[in-house]
Amino acid sequence: MSATLPAAVRVWGLGGAGVATLLLVVELVPRLGIVDARYLPPTSQILGALAERLGRAELWTALGQTLTTWFTGLAIALVAGVALGVVIGSVPWLRAVTASTIEFLRPVPSVALIPVAILLYGTGMASTLLLVVYASFWQVLVQVLSGVQDVDPVASDTARSYRFSPLTRIRTLVWPTTLPYAMTGLRLAASVALILTVTGELLIGTPGIGRLLGVAQSSGAVASMYAYVVVAGLLGVAVNLVARALERRTLFWHPSVRGEAVA
């Protein structure tokens, strides 16, 4: 936006050339026999399979299911993470008591819960949701906790000497400081949530893009497999773009975003 037009055109042109190179390489490598076309079909076949899938309701239904699981899980994790983070972060003794437990539970890989989820909830959406919520919750919580801790001590003391009520304190002091951290947490959680949504669909069999990919794999439809990988990748790109745009819009007042716009 702020860059001069020719530079922007140049960046876009180079980026487009990069994408074109990738498409060309994937087209040529199997055609020249460098890689077996049964393992890697040329671009044209992948895109053909994709175009054909795009015309079917099946893909769109699956996309909707994946997005529903992803969004529900992310929303639960976000609300829980922000609420608990603000409460735990604002109360020093609570923070001290929970620190070791959080540090222990956070690195526990969420996929460890797959067998437990299957036993508890079968193959439905709840199984995958359990994984998604567990994985993305920690991302949000940890960020919010460090955000709450980052409150300027002078501002905090000022708020206290003016006898701000706890609610006012949170609204005018803690929240503006925490918001950038929470947005970072949201951005990280959004992509982690997508990873686990697809994982759950692939391994547990919850309906969605991941399950379609699993079905394509077991029926040996290689071009379709690649088509679904492309769909999953584009979904990931969309998630990243939306998360970044949201971050920029919510934090338009924050120096980090303002500085970026100027530079």
Added chain:
Amino acid sequence: MSGTGGTGRMSGTGGTGGVRDRVHAAEARTGARTGLGRVLRSVLLVVGLPAVLLTAWWVLTDGSTSYFNPPLRTIVGTFGETWFGSPFAESRFVQDVVPSVLRLLAGYGIALVVGVVLGVAIGSSRALRAYAEPVLEFFRAVPPPVMVPILMLFLGIGTSMKIVVIATGCLWPILLNTVEGVRGLDPVLRDTARAYRLGRAATVRHLVLRGASPQIVTGARQALSIGIILMVISEMFAAKDGLGFSIVQFQRSFAIPEMWSGVILLGVVGVLLSLVFRAVTNATLSWYLGYRQSQHGGA
């Protein structure tokens, strides 16, 4: 109040690091304590809640007859026998856990080397960055587990498939963070290096790698948790051995206490790896942590 915090920080900069001086500051606020009381208090803070939670789990499930929620007593009872059965060389720990972790380390190591090397190359050239960025963003956005079926086509279900799966999943966060770190290097430092005619190798080593290392570590941390996920997932698809394979096998054969013991073991592996990671980064980034702290203290 802020004065107290300030002095706490100042005295901390000469010491070991952030945690300790935060504790100092907190204690300066709550008032002085005797040495023994202080130690006892911090031990209690660390152990307290986990002990309460474990006790609650133990007590609440003790009389449990639920098939899916066996008593913690039973899980703990099967733990040793399941994973460390005799002879030790044939126990599941040696046969399954060690291969899993080795595959993780191999894949992670490959991703680290490739990611940093490519990241430095791409980050140093503006044109190359513009050229590669959209493609890299796409590959980063592909959820890594969907690569498992694709890579199974090429590599079958052996060890190499799992290592490649882990490496390809871990690569993108490391690569893109390295690119960001190299891009964000202080231009003054860059010019200084040029003015002193630092050689190419010296520039990369002292300026580029060092300057980008906080970002590289951030990427490496994200990659580690993805790597653990992929270690488990690659074994859940198809495998002959491994921690993830064992857990799924227990689940499918309805050996529920054994399955729970596997889930706990996997959690412990995750925690241990993150502790090792933290120790390594604290050692390599001590200059940066100290620098940031002095910046904070000065502000």
